[in-house]
Amino acid sequence: MAMQDRKALLENMRTELRERVQRYKDHQQRINGALDKDLEEQATQALNDEVVDRLEDEATLELLQIDRALARIEEQVGDHCEECGDRIAPNRLKALPYTTCCTDCASI
Template structure:
């Protein structure tokens, strides 16, 4: 469990760093939009991609935080739907999962 917790804490730090970079991009910390209209169009498209990446990162961070909370509460290896043990191989592949494979398929 300690290895999984450590892995989740590392993942959390990585996700938080990514969010900081995305937020810096969205706040134009690198500079304002280009004066050229075509460049502005490209930058706007990039903004949409960054928005999508930011949303995905926030969702993953929420899952990581939830998994860490469950570990702290001593139930990190139990499925939160059925209460059965989550297969260690599943936890190794998807360390922030909180449900067993059977409940994930439902």
């Protein structure tokens, strides 16, 4: 995958993740309404909130990884492992575009 194609893919992923994180935040702030008055429904909503919190955390972590990968692309080192300096395999970059480590270093 060409560096510019990877950069465009990462920018699209970042936009989608930012929108998703905003939806999670909206959910947490109950923009769509307060908790239901039924206690059983409140319990279900509370469990859903925990799931949404975890999803937001994962999306935020992925955003950080994407930002790091984009910064490395700007520095002209986006296809080199940040640990050992070797080139990251194209198949790895295709499967995980925001990776900054080669397979060997990632498995350590």
